[in-house]
Amino acid sequence: MELILQTIANGLIASAFYAIIAVGLSLTFGVMNTVNYAHGEFYMIGAYTVWQLYAIHHWPFFLAVGIATILVGLLGIIVERIIFRPVRGKALSSFIISVGMVFIIQVFVARMWGVGHVKPVPAVFKGALDIFGVTIGWQRVIILPSAVIVFLGFFYFLRNSKWGRALRAVALDSEAASLYGINVNKCAAIALGIGSAMAGLAGALMAPIMSVTPYMGHSVIWTCFVVVIVGGAGNIKGTIIAALVFGYLNTIVSTIFDSTVASIVSSVFMLTFLSIRPQGILGYAEK
Amino acid sequence: MKCNYGRFEILFLLLITIIFTLGISISEPIAETKTVNIGYLGPLSGPASGWCLPGLTGVNIWVDEQNSKGGLKVGNDTYKIKIIKYDTEGVPSKAIDGVKKLILQDNVVLLQTQGGADATAIQPFVTRQKVIVMGLTSDTCAPEHPYYMGISENYPMYHCVSIQYIADKYPLNKKIALTVQDEVSGRGSMAWAMAAAEANNMEIVYSKFYSTETTDFAPIISAILATKPDVVSLCASWPEYRAHLVEQLYLQGFKGQIETSEYELTDLFAKVPKSFLDHAVGHYPRLDNKLLPADANKFYSDWQKRYGKGGKDDIGREYYSIDYEYRTQLQIWAYGAQKAGSVEPEKVRNALMASKDLPHTLGSSNWWGDEVFGINTSLISPQYITEILNGEEVTIDKYDIIEWYNKNKEVTLKYLKKYDLLWNQR
Structure with a gap:
């Protein structure tokens, strides 16, 4: 029984982690029809920012997390303006360009701070939450309320703000949206800014419990792409549901079998699911 | 500029220099x-x-x-x-x-x-x-x-003597769980540790490899701790992964003994208190x-x-x-x-x-x-055994690997064969 409860808790944390990163990726795809493979590197920059500010310069952890989120969000806006705008709507071109960005960002970070040993980020919250025989490190626990706050705030923004409604309109039909006077360029910049900020936030929060290296983005981006595609590319709610599915699938299979089998099962599940429902969980089928 | 030396002195200095140079050349070839x-x-x-x-x-x-x-x-x-x-x-x-x-x-x-x-x-x-x-x-x-x-x-042989040491010095620790990343180095360490566990009639309650792409170690440790082991061998887990595994062992409340290849104490103590690693068994003596x-x-x-x-x-x-x-x-x-x-x-x-x-x-x-x-x-x-005591890795014992192998050849070869590690299986 304890193992079942522990697995439920582990799965929830893993799902929240995937969801924060994948929702940002999904937003970018939905609004801009742009595939940003460098999203994992934005996550890495978030972690490096916390390493620099919190671990090296001893700034307060949450201040470092806030700065990392804003910094990566601004980086996303700059990248949209300079790199993605000319290829907006061309999924393949944006994908190839973003793969190039992956290498550039990795090499830049490696040159700046070296590639050797992982960058140690001490845990802010020592110890673990112990409830009904389930123990989860406090540093992992904080990802859950953070995800809830981010998603509530994000959905509020989408539903109730002018720019949120504009983003939804552009995601549905960018040409029609522009005919109604919506500034599509601005929407794209906001989408990539928010999406990147989410990746930066995830990296920043997870820095104390992940291995901070220039290549850390690589380890999450594949799973996040799977989550976005299965969720129904560009569909935020679908992405959150898919993050829960894959978070639990990985955790349960890793617990019962091992993490190698978990990787295989996740990929087989994705292929099987997409062959039955190509549009993903909540995506619309093409007419 | 006026020269203060006479012809005789100059000739004498020249002669001394030649003799000295030749002397070196004859006594030792120029390296x-x-x-x-x-x-x-x-x-x-x-x-x-x-x-x-x-x-x-x-x-x-x-x-x-x-x-x-x-x-x-x-x-x-x-x-x-x-x-x-x-x-x-x-x-x-x-x-x-x-x-x-x-x-x-x-x-x-x-x-x-x-x-x-x-x-x-x-x-x-x-x-x-x-x-x-x-x-x-x-x-x-x-x-x-x-x-x-x-x-x-x-390596990877030394894992047999560390498990042997635990069996010799901590006979109440009978249930052992083993895990390591799934690649050639990891498999070797798993085979030798398993052989020693079986040779000492320890109960192997968990023995699984994890993927080299693993990012979340919590489920692995949850599964291990569900088997209630006395000893957890992380075998030759990669140093970066070992730090995550040890941290999860600590956070999920493991109270038993740890065995692994070596201990990067600075990295580990950034994640767990020093007392958590007390009596953890390793292989490398401090050279002082x-x-x-x-x-x-x-x-x-x-x-x-x-x-x-x-x-x-x-x-x-x-x-x-x-x-x-x-x-x-x-x-x-x-x-x-x-x-x-x-x-x-x-x-x-x-x-x-x-x-x-x-x-x-x-x-x-x-x-x-x-x-x-x-x-x-x-x-x-020579193979030394260490224990972590009060945050220091202390040399405790010394074993002879060849002697151990000669005594436990059959079980060792069985596990090496199981994991396709014998030279004629590759």
């Missing part, structure tokens, strides 16, 4: 100083970098010592030593690119490696080029790899231990002076095992080169293989491995 290149090929980044990057400290100390003396004397020549590094990131295809660069462009006469998948990948090329490869570990030793030598440590050869004590002292707290190149961490291991490779290579009177790889290899009681940092060592690896190219040094 020509050359440079010999040595390749340092391994994961300088990535999750396995903890097994390669720290070794540069010991290498730097040894190389600077030799070069400051004018170079290493081999036969009639004196060689300045130059180390050329190549980062494989632990990716075998990058190791192949690296070995071609190091041999064909840099003309290295020796390749220093960690062993494992990187070292295995480069074997076809180095065998054709006849360049010696020295590794930390013995898992790459094989008849088809005649130029590979497992030099620095008794007086039971060890004087050379080992001297190296430890040199390391502290240069890289320790307040040292010239303070590295910001505690000394740990990998620091000496690549230096040992250089010492063994230098011993072979001096015996052969040449740095030519084939001659050095032959001289080394013909030698007994080689001067290893941990003590006199001999070649072994025929039954397991199909070739005697694994250099077995």
Whole structure:
């Protein structure tokens, strides 16, 4: 029984982690029809920012997390303006360009701070939450309320703000949206800014419990792409549901079998699911 | 300018100079100083970098010592030593690119490696080029790899004696769980540890590999702890992964004993309290231990002076095992080169293989491995057992691996066969 409860808790944390990163990726795809493979590197920059500010310069952890989120969000806006705008709507071109960005960002970070040993980020919250025989490190626990706050705030923004409604309109039909006077360029910049900020936030929060290296983005981006595609590319709610599915699938299979089998099962599940429902969980089928 | 010396004095000085110069020439041939290149090929980044990057400290100390003396004397020549590094990131295809660069462009006469998948990948090329490869570990030793030598440590064999030690000294710890990443180094450590557990009638409650791509270690530890083990062996988990596993063991409330290859105390104590690792079992003695050869004590002292707290190149961490291991490779290579009177790889290899009681940092060592690896190219040094006590790694005991193997040959070969590790299964 304890193992079942522990697995439920582990799965929830893993799902929240995937969801924060994948929702940002999904937003970018939905609004801009742009595939940003460098999203994992934005996550890495978030972690490096916390390493620099919190671990090296001893700034307060949450201040470092806030700065990392804003910094990566601004980086996303700059990248949209300079790199993605000319290829907006061309999924393949944006994908190839973003793969190039992956290498550039990795090499830049490696040159700046070296590639050797992982960058140690001490845990802010020592110890673990112990409830009904389930123990989860406090540093992992904080990802859950953070995800809830981010998603509530994000959905509020989408539903109730002018720019949120504009983003939804552009995601549905960018040409029609522009005919109604919506500034599509601005929407794209906001989408990539928010999406990147989410990746930066995830990296920043997870820095104390992940291995901070220039290549850390690589380890999450594949799973996040799977989550976005299965969720129904560009569909935020679908992405959150898919993050829960894959978070639990990985955790349960890793617990019962091992993490190698978990990787295989996740990929087989994705292929099987997409062959039955190509549009993903909540995506619309093409007419 | 007016010269103050007469013709006689000038002639006398000239004569003295000629006699002095000739005297040196006759008594000793002029040693020509050359440079010999040595390749340092391994994961300088990535999750396995903890097994390669720290070794540069010991290498730097040894190389600077030799070069400051004018170079290493081999036969009639004196060689300045130059180390050329190549980062494989632990990716075998990058190791192949690296070995071609190091041999064909840099003309290295020796390749220093960690062993494992990187070292295995480069074997076809180095065998054709006849360049010696020295590794930390013995898992790459094989008849088809005649130029590979497992030099620095008794890996993966030493896991058998650490489990034996736990069985001897902690007989109440009967239930053991084992896990390690799924690759050649990990499998070797799992096989030897399992053999020792079975040989001592311990109950193996969990024995699974985890993916090298694992990012979340919580489910692995949850599954392990559900089996209520007394001992958790992390076998040869990669240093970066080991830190995550130990942290999860701590956070999920494990109260038993840990066994693993080595302990990067600075990294681990950033994640768990010192008391959590009390009685954890390891394999690497601190080299200031007086039971060890004087050379080992001297190296430890040199390391502290240069890289320790307040040292010239303070590295910001505690000394740990990998620091000496690549230096040992250089010492063994230098011993072979001096015996052969040449740095030519084939001659050095032959001289080394013909030698007994080689001067290893941990003590006199001999070649072994025929039954397991199909070739005697694994250099077995004395094997120490350590425990972490109050945050310090303390040398507790000493075992003879060959003696252990001879007593438990059957069960060991059974597990090596199970994981396809015997030389004739590859």
